[in-house]
Amino acid sequence: MTMAKRTLESFYKPISKPKKPRIEDTPPSSYSRHPSYPFPIADLPPSIANALPDLPATTPRRITNQPHLDLLYYQPFIPPTTARELFHFLRRELPFYRVQYTIRRGSTTTQITTPRFTTVFGVDDTSIFTPSPNTSNSTLVDSKTHTPIPSTKYKSTPRPIPPCLDALRHRVEAATDGTAYNFCLVNYYASGDDSIAYHSDDERFLGPNPCIASLSLGAKRDFLMKHKLTEGVEAAPVKMSLAEGDMVVMRGETQANWLHSVPKRRGGEAWQGRINITFRRGVVPAGTENYYRYNVGEGRVYRWSEEEERMVESC
Numbered sequence: 001m002t003m004a005k006r007t008l009e010s011f012y013k014p015i016s017k018p019k020k021p022r023i024e025d026t027p028p029s030s031y032s033r034h035p036s037y038p039f040p041i042a043d044l045p046p047s048i049a050n051a052l053p054d055l056p057a058t059t060p061r062r063i064t065n066q067p068h069l070d071l072l073y074y075q076p077f078i079p080p081t082t083a084r085e086l087f088h089f090l091r092r093e094l095p096f097y098r099v100q101y102t103i104r105r106g107s108t109t110t111q112i113t114t115p116r117f118t119t120v121f122g123v124d125d126t127s128i129f130t131p132s133p134n135t136s137n138s139t140l141v142d143s144k145t146h147t148p149i150p151s152t153k154y155k156s157t158p159r160p161i162p163p164c165l166d167a168l169r170h171r172v173e174a175a176t177d178g179t180a181y182n183f184c185l186v187n188y189y190a191s192g193d194d195s196i197a198y199h200s201d202d203e204r205f206l207g208p209n210p211c212i213a214s215l216s217l218g219a220k221r222d223f224l225m226k227h228k229l230t231e232g233v234e235a236a237p238v239k240m241s242l243a244e245g246d247m248v249v250m251r252g253e254t255q256a257n258w259l260h261s262v263p264k265r266r267g268g269e270a271w272q273g274r275i276n277i278t279f280r281r282g283v284v285p286a287g288t289e290n291y292y293r294y295n296v297g298e299g300r301v302y303r304w305s306e307e308e309e310r311m312v313e314s315c
């Protein structure tokens with residue numbers, strides 16, 4: 001075994017002891033458990049939880065200057081210090097997936113790997129998790145009869161929104177005219193190579209004129225919108241540079257008429273990673289199946305490693 005080299009100078013300097021964290025800096029984390037979670041999910045630390053009642057940080061700008069477009073733009077919804085802390089917290093504490101699926105066109109099948117990490121919590125309007133102060137006890141019941149859901153109702157395993165995201169949901173609901181959201185989808189774009197292609201968020205699952213609230217944390221990325229272009233409609237494309245803490249709410253006829261995307265990006269700060277959280281209200285079981293199929297899938301669970309500074313397979 002070789003001894004670690006020390007410079008001559010260092011022999012005359014006292015070796016600094018690693019700093020012991022002060023008790024008040026590191027309150028013990030509490031965790032929420034549920035049989036559907038791959039591991040317990042931490043609750044928000046007081047430094048973030050105590051900042052939530054002050055949201056939104058600004059009043060939104062309403063954008064309706066294009067046909068069928070109805071957006072609310074908060075710049076920001078969450079102020080910088082809290083947004084930074086929330087970004088690191090969620091990246092570290094949530095389970096993520098890199099979903100693979102195949103698409104069949106005629107006789108050819110193509111294997112697709114979703115070009116970002118995803119995760120989802122929630123269940124559509126026809127079912128509800130029984131409210132319980134302890135997440136681990138909450139079970140799925142019919143939202144009308146309150147009788148237990150038969151295990152055959154869903155192929156997927158719906159998961160209750162963990163308290164750390166539920167607290168955020170309450171603030172977002174209060175800010176968006178009391179819209180009740182029952183789904184929380186989270187995307188993690190690890191670098192500029194990660195993206196989401198042009199799409200609209202399907203009316204079939206969300207009902208007509210759905211309201212979708214979309215929060216950005218971490219690296220700034222472009223959010224592009226273009227009209228689906230029905231005959232005789234002239235609409236200019238929209239480009240927004242979404243910064244940490246910003247929130248865009250898409251409402252009214254927006255989903256029915258516009259597509260949106262986050263394109264791949266060279267350079268900039270994209271390599272630092274970006275989290276996007278969308279809150280939505282699913283109305284039919286098919287929506288639940290679709291969201292779990294494409295945002296959780298059946299593959300491996302990933303978890304952020306502070307040591308390796310990347311998503312690693314969780315054991």
Ligand SMILES: O=C(O)CCC(=O)C(=O)O
Nearest residue numbers: 187196214223262276278
């Ligand atoms: O990352 C974003 O800002 C958009 C995400 C999105 O459109 C989606 O998850 O449906």
Ligand SMILES: [Fe+2]
Nearest residue numbers: 199200201260
């Ligand atoms: Fe979307």
